[in-house]
Amino acid sequence: MSKQMSPSIAAQEYAISYAELMDLSPHRALLRFHQRHDQRIENITARSTQSKACFNGCAYCCHFKVIADAVEIFAMADFVLANFDTQQIDQIIQSAKHNIEESRHLSHEEHATINQKCPLLINNSCVVYPVRSIKCRNFHATDVSGCRASYENPKDLTILNDSIPEVYIVATGSGDGFITALHNHGYDDRSYDHNAAFVEALENPGCWRRYDAGRRAFITAKYDNY
Numbered sequence: 432m433s434k435q436m437s438p439s440i441a442a443q444e445y446a447i448s449y450a451e452l453m454d455l456s457p458h459r460a461l462l463r464f465h466q467r468h469d470q471r472i473e474n475i476t477a478r479s480t481q482s483k484a485c486f487n488g489c490a491y492c493c494h495f496k497v498i499a500d501a502v503e504i505f506a507m508a509d510f511v512l513a514n515f516d517t518q519q520i521d522q523i524i525q526s527a528k529h530n531i532e533e534s535r536h537l538s539h540e541e542h543a544t545i546n547q548k549c550p551l552l553i554n555n556s557c558v559v560y561p562v563r564s565i566k567c568r569n570f571h572a573t574d575v576s577g578c579r580a581s582y583e584n585p586k587d588l589t590i591l592n593d594s595i596p597e598v599y600i601v602a603t604g605s606g607d608g609f610i611t612a613l614h615n616h617g618y619d620d621r622s623y624d625h626n627a628a629f630v631e632a633l634e635n636p637g638c639w640r641r642y643d644a645g646r647r648a649f650i651t652a653k654y655d656n657y
Contacts, residue, residue, distance in 0.1 A: 440471065440601050444608025452616045457502040457642075459599065460508070464609045465561075468568060472598060481595045484575040487589075489556040490555045491578035492570050494546040496623040500610060501566040501648040504623060508632040515558075524633060526550035527626040528558050539653075544586045550626060565609070566624070568607065569602040571595065617645040627652035 439639045444467065476483065499507075511520060527550040534542050551559050557567070572578050573593045581590045615621040618641055628649045631638050642648035 438462075440604035441611075444468075444605050445612050446608075448609045448612035449615065452612055457613060457616075457618055458506055460613075461502050461506055461609075462562075462591045465568075466567070468602070468609070472568070472602050475598050475601045476595065479595050481573050483571045483595070484578075485571050488555050489575060489578070490557075491575070491582040492567075493549045493557065494582055496543050496547075497549060498563065498566065498622040498654075499625050499628065500613070500622055501619045501628070501642055502613060503564045504625070504628045504632050504649075505564070505642065507564075508629060510559045510562045511551075512633070523550045524630055527630050528593050530626040531624075531630065531635055533552055543588060545578040546582060546585050547626075548628070562629060565606040569599070569606065571598065603650040618642065619646065619648045621647065621654040623649050625651045625653045628654075635646070 433595065447465060447467070447646045448460060451463060455463070461581055511523060515523070526548070530550065533547065537545070549557070551557055557563055570604070573595060577590060577592050581587075581592070584590065610620050631649045631652055638648045638650070
């Protein structure tokens with residue numbers, strides 16, 4: 432588990448998620464986790480003396496590097512398949528493939544120095560918002576100027592994002608508890624490049640079967656600190 436977390440929240444979430452995964456599919460367990468996770472973030476934010484600067488239509492962070500766990504990728508793919516027509520899905524896929532090609536020869540570090548619009552950001556709105564990734568759920572800022580500066584100067588990795596410390600700690604612990612429960616049930620818990628894994632989930636049904644069998648879900652998508 433991450434060192435930057437709340438042990439009590441991580442342990443609590445781990446116990447709940449591990450028990451749920453005895454009876455539920457990873458997808459159903461993820462949806463239940465989302466409810467608990469969002470409530471924790473809402474509660475701690477309400478008690479904080481600091482406020483988030485995030486607002487509808489602000490999408491600087493939707494151009495930064497995104498990674499997601501396999502079960503999250505599948506949840507987003509399911510959501511898109513259920514809510515969009517063939518033409519819309521093809522547009523999303525083509526946008527993701529553009530990002531993949533643009534960053535194909537970049538290292539993990541180099542990828543962090545470019546802006547890429549998330550393929551799921553349409554009209555400055557996340558079209559999979561209910562099932563967005565844990566990292567997207569956790570990301571926030573208390574001053575939009577830092578987000579703007581990072582967007583306008585992507586090669587400057589010294590720019591810091593001002594977040595609410597207690598929200599960051601609780602959110603990180605909560606997410607780590609869920610992912611660790613998945614891992615201990617034998618499911619793939621790698622963090623994959625969002626673009627490549629999302630395309631693979633839509634175009635290759637075999638990745639769903641590999642995940643259910645406890646194997647590496649995505650073969651072509653890069654993962655972790657590549």
